[in-house]
Amino acid sequence: MWLHIVLxxxxxxxxxxxxxxxxxxxxxxxxxxxxxLLLLLAVxxxxxxxxxxxxxxxxxxxxxxxxxxxxxxxxxxxxxxxVNIQGETxxxxxxxxxxxxxxxxxxxxxxxxxxxxxxxxIEQAISVYNQEKSEPxxxxxxxxxxxxxxxxxxxxxxxxxVLTALCVVGACCIPIQKQRAREQMRQKxxxxxxxxxxxxxxRLALLIEAGMTVRxxxxxxxxxxxxxxxxxxxxxxxxxxxxxxxxxxIMEEQAYENFAKRCGHPKYRTLSALLIQNxxxxxxxxxxxxxxxxxxxxxxxxxxxxxxxxxxxxxxLIPMVxxxxxxxxxxxxxxxxxxxxx
Numbered sequence: 001m002w003l004h005i006v007l008x009x010x011x012x013x014x015x016x017x018x019x020x021x022x023x024x025x026x027x028x029x030x031x032x033x034x035x036x037l038l039l040l041l042a043v044x045x046x047x048x049x050x051x052x053x054x055x056x057x058x059x060x061x062x063x064x065x066x067x068x069x070x071x072x073x074x075x076x077x078x079x080x081x082x083v084n085i086q087g088e089t090x091x092x093x094x095x096x097x098x099x100x101x102x103x104x105x106x107x108x109x110x111x112x113x114x115x116x117x118x119x120x121x122i123e124q125a126i127s128v129y130n131q132e133k134s135e136p137x138x139x140x141x142x143x144x145x146x147x148x149x150x151x152x153x154x155x156x157x158x159x160x161x162v163l164t165a166l167c168v169v170g171a172c173c174i175p176i177q178k179q180r181a182r183e184q185m186r187q188k189x190x191x192x193x194x195x196x197x198x199x200x201x202x203r204l205a206l207l208i209e210a211g212m213t214v215r216x217x218x219x220x221x222x223x224x225x226x227x228x229x230x231x232x233x234x235x236x237x238x239x240x241x242x243x244x245x246x247x248x249x250i251m252e253e254q255a256y257e258n259f260a261k262r263c264g265h266p267k268y269r270t271l272s273a274l275l276i277q278n279x280x281x282x283x284x285x286x287x288x289x290x291x292x293x294x295x296x297x298x299x300x301x302x303x304x305x306x307x308x309x310x311x312x313x314x315x316x317l318i319p320m321v322x323x324x325x326x327x328x329x330x331x332x333x334x335x336x337x338x339x340x341x342x
Contacts, residue, residue: 003161003164004045004048004049004052004160004164007041007045007164007168008042008045008049011038011041011042011045014038014041015038018031018034018038029174029175029178033174033175033178036174037171037174037175040167040170040171040174041167041168041171043167044163044164044166044167044168044170044171045164045167047160047163047164047167048160048161048162048163048164048167049160049164050160051157051159051160051163052157052159052160052161053160055157055159055160056154056156056157068096068137068138068139069096069097069098069099069136069137069138069139070096070098070099071098071099072098072099073098074098075098076095076096076097076098078093078094078095078096079093079094079096080092080093080094080155081093081094081141081152081153081154081155082152082153082154082155083122083150083151083152084150084151084152084153085145085148085149085150085151091155092122094123094126094141095123096139097139099136099137121145121146122145122150125142125145126141126142128142129141129142189234190264190265192233192234192235193234193235193263193265193267193268194265194267194300194301194304195301195304196233196234196235196236197235197265197267197268197271197297197301198294198297198298198300198301200221200235200236200239201271201290201293201294201297202294203217203221204217204218204221204290205287205290205291205294207220207221208286208287208290209287214252214275214278214279214286215246215252218239218242218243218246219243219246221236221239222236222239222240222242222243223243225239225240226240234263235263235268238259238262238263238268239259241258241259241262242255242256242258242259245258252279253276253279253280256272256275256276256279257272257276259272260272260273267297270293271293274286274289274290274293
């Protein structure tokens, strides 16, 4: 029961920290997801505590309690109990026989004999006690052994604790799965931005070579993307935000820095640094640098495509091996059958 009390206190503390926004990793989950996590912990702990209480409420065996014998022919069964004799507790398996008159009951009564072991003495005392009771459908447990008091209890039921543990594991899986999904989304975003970088920098170099300023080239690329957009592209979305920032009055240098920060990719940081350097120093070789950067970006994209192709080939290796085994089985099994039939 202490497990449920500790977990309830921990859930309350966690809820308080969420409400006060004191959790360092709170950005991992949204407010709604935190509510579901706390609800799962609270409900799971409440159900587990209820099961623990109800299943273990009547653990101590009273004198009038009994086991029901199964009808003759259905066989006996065992029930695990805990027995306490003079402060010493140990488990005992009590065998409940069939109803009176069965062959198994008669056989057990014929072969029952006292033995020196404590467990055997307890079994003998149970048998003698039920012979004195002579109940056809009930099987009782004695309350004394050789003048010593016996206290019988059922084993502690752990189903409530198991349910609570499963709910805790499920609650822990929520932030783990969320973090994994975010990491997958981040990797997908970086891959897409890497693939879009060569085309973006090539267009920028072509527009600058045609006589446009860097800002005008940024504006044209952003507006063309906005006009023709079908599917969102992360790099162009960040470029469009930079265009809106410059239109709102933010300095061009600051807009380029914000663009690099939002992209979070080394290639875009390099591009931002080149554009800022062009604003500060008026770099006349900007066009040559952009063309060189474009060529390197295309080469890197080719290398990335080769790596992806090798990864896809590796993933296809397992199904190909399985198909090879299936083909071998199709060829070998009929040959073996025909060989043994000859």
